[in-house]
Amino acid sequence: MKKKSSFSGQIGFVLAAAGSAVGVGNLWRFPYLVAKDGGGLFLIIYIVLVLTFGFTLLTTDIAIGRKTGQSAIAAYETMRPGWKKLGILTFCVPMLIMTYYAVIGGWILKYFTVYLTGDFAAAAKDDYFTDFITDPSSVWFGLIFMLLTGFIVYNGVEGGIERCSKFVMPILLVLVVGIAIFSLTLRSGDESGAVRTGLDGLKVYLMPDMSGLTLSRFLQITLDAMSQLFFSLSVSMGIMITYGSYVQKEVDLNKSVAQIEIVDTGVAILAGMMIIPAIFVFSGIDGMSAGPSLMFVALPKTFYTMGKAGYVIGLVFFLLTAFAALTSCISVLEAITANCMEVFHTERKKTTGVLTIIYLIATAVIALGYSVFYVEVKLPNGSTGQLLDIMDYISNSFLMPLISVFSTILVGWIVGPKWIAEEMEHPNGKFSRKHLYNIMIKYVAPFIMVILFLQSTGLLDR
Ligand code: PHE
Numbered sequence: 001m002k003k004k005s006s007f008s009g010q011i012g013f014v015l016a017a018a019g020s021a022v023g024v025g026n027l028w029r030f031p032y033l034v035a036k037d038g039g040g041l042f043l044i045i046y047i048v049l050v051l052t053f054g055f056t057l058l059t060t061d062i063a064i065g066r067k068t069g070q071s072a073i074a075a076y077e078t079m080r081p082g083w084k085k086l087g088i089l090t091f092c093v094p095m096l097i098m099t100y101y102a103v104i105g106g107w108i109l110k111y112f113t114v115y116l117t118g119d120f121a122a123a124a125k126d127d128y129f130t131d132f133i134t135d136p137s138s139v140w141f142g143l144i145f146m147l148l149t150g151f152i153v154y155n156g157v158e159g160g161i162e163r164c165s166k167f168v169m170p171i172l173l174v175l176v177v178g179i180a181i182f183s184l185t186l187r188s189g190d191e192s193g194a195v196r197t198g199l200d201g202l203k204v205y206l207m208p209d210m211s212g213l214t215l216s217r218f219l220q221i222t223l224d225a226m227s228q229l230f231f232s233l234s235v236s237m238g239i240m241i242t243y244g245s246y247v248q249k250e251v252d253l254n255k256s257v258a259q260i261e262i263v264d265t266g267v268a269i270l271a272g273m274m275i276i277p278a279i280f281v282f283s284g285i286d287g288m289s290a291g292p293s294l295m296f297v298a299l300p301k302t303f304y305t306m307g308k309a310g311y312v313i314g315l316v317f318f319l320l321t322a323f324a325a326l327t328s329c330i331s332v333l334e335a336i337t338a339n340c341m342e343v344f345h346t347e348r349k350k351t352t353g354v355l356t357i358i359y360l361i362a363t364a365v366i367a368l369g370y371s372v373f374y375v376e377v378k379l380p381n382g383s384t385g386q387l388l389d390i391m392d393y394i395s396n397s398f399l400m401p402l403i404s405v406f407s408t409i410l411v412g413w414i415v416g417p418k419w420i421a422e423e424m425e426h427p428n429g430k431f432s433r434k435h436l437y438n439i440m441i442k443y444v445a446p447f448i449m450v451i452l453f454l455q456s457t458g459l460l461d462r
Helices: 010-021 024-036 040-068 072-079 081-116 128-133 136-154 157-184 198-206 215-232 239-244 253-282 291-305 308-344 348-370 387-415 417-424 434-456
Strands: 187-189 195-197
Touching (some): 010 157, 010 239, 010 253, 010 308, 024 040, 024 215, 024 253, 024 308, 040 215, 040 239, 040 253, 072 081, 072 239, 072 308, 072 387, 081 128, 081 348, 081 387, 136 157, 136 348, 157 198, 157 308, 195 198, 195 253, 198 253, 215 434, 239 308, 253 291, 253 417, 291 308, 308 348, 348 387, 387 417, 387 434
């Protein structure tokens, strides 16, 4: 039998997994949620959840991967023969996400090139973003991003994914820290003489805002934090199972899980430190929005107001965002590739080649969802959206919570937490948070995941 591909060691694995985890979720969703959900209050709740839920789900996925040496479809079947269906359901998540992730990557690429060519004034105009995505030629950026992703995955686990993550992640970390520090030094004054500084912005970010805190608001914040958390950690979509299957037996999974949690949460918190003070000083915190409009409308305006320094910061910002999106995008394609290779017994290069062609087409279709294939659909959670939002809704709001319900039941009650513990105890016999894990996976997680599922599908509100 051919030797299975693997990461070269712990560092390679942690950087690749952290590369998957750190993505646009950290940069455009986390800071927004902090601003919306009471600043430090959200931060505290989020950190507690990372150490409990995040830890539990991440441990589960990675241990399943390494123990079975397989990706989701085959791995769940190995765990319990009747559970292949859960594997197939899990496989659907990256399959759907892949249709639109390169589209978002393409938007980032576009802004990076706009800054590179020096036209950052144009990017600050009101309708710039809408004009761009509604123009069919915007498709090219998504296609380039998709090709790049395909190329890296084509080169294999160590030669492609690990090599790319080892190059990109350290740069990304340095840039995030650098901009966060710079953000704190910002200041602006208006005609009335009022001065706003980055440090005031930091206070807004970190101080827990308890005003008007009711039980229902507290629950809302907790659910926001929870859904952010597992999107951010790339769990319950088979990605961490696939990456786990490439980890050699001598690597300490306890340490690896902790390091991935730290990098992902660290970058999210630093992203807040770079974005919130900048928006606070130059646009006022009311200008804080989520998703594309934060990244492609509010921030370019803020950078423009900052003048020359804003130009440099903007350029660096879009570079690091492109890096973050790229390492996430390759993890999505890798999860699909690995499952296909196992199910169809095909080899990597051919599999990646075929998948890249399929997803080039999908990327084009989804990108054209704002022009040629424009639709406007009302989603069950009350929002309206185009093709991209439909894919996002099905994968993240519907499938991911559903999969975590079933996978926690499978591990907690059918296979038993001991099955995971054995893998975590290898090779040094220490599974430091074992008791916490047992309680979480059996009693807390399945129950809370049902609530999260009902909430994110909008069923709870009715
Ligand atoms: N974890 C990534 C983020 O925080 C998102 C992601 C989702 C990555 C799905 C891969 C797959 O943005």
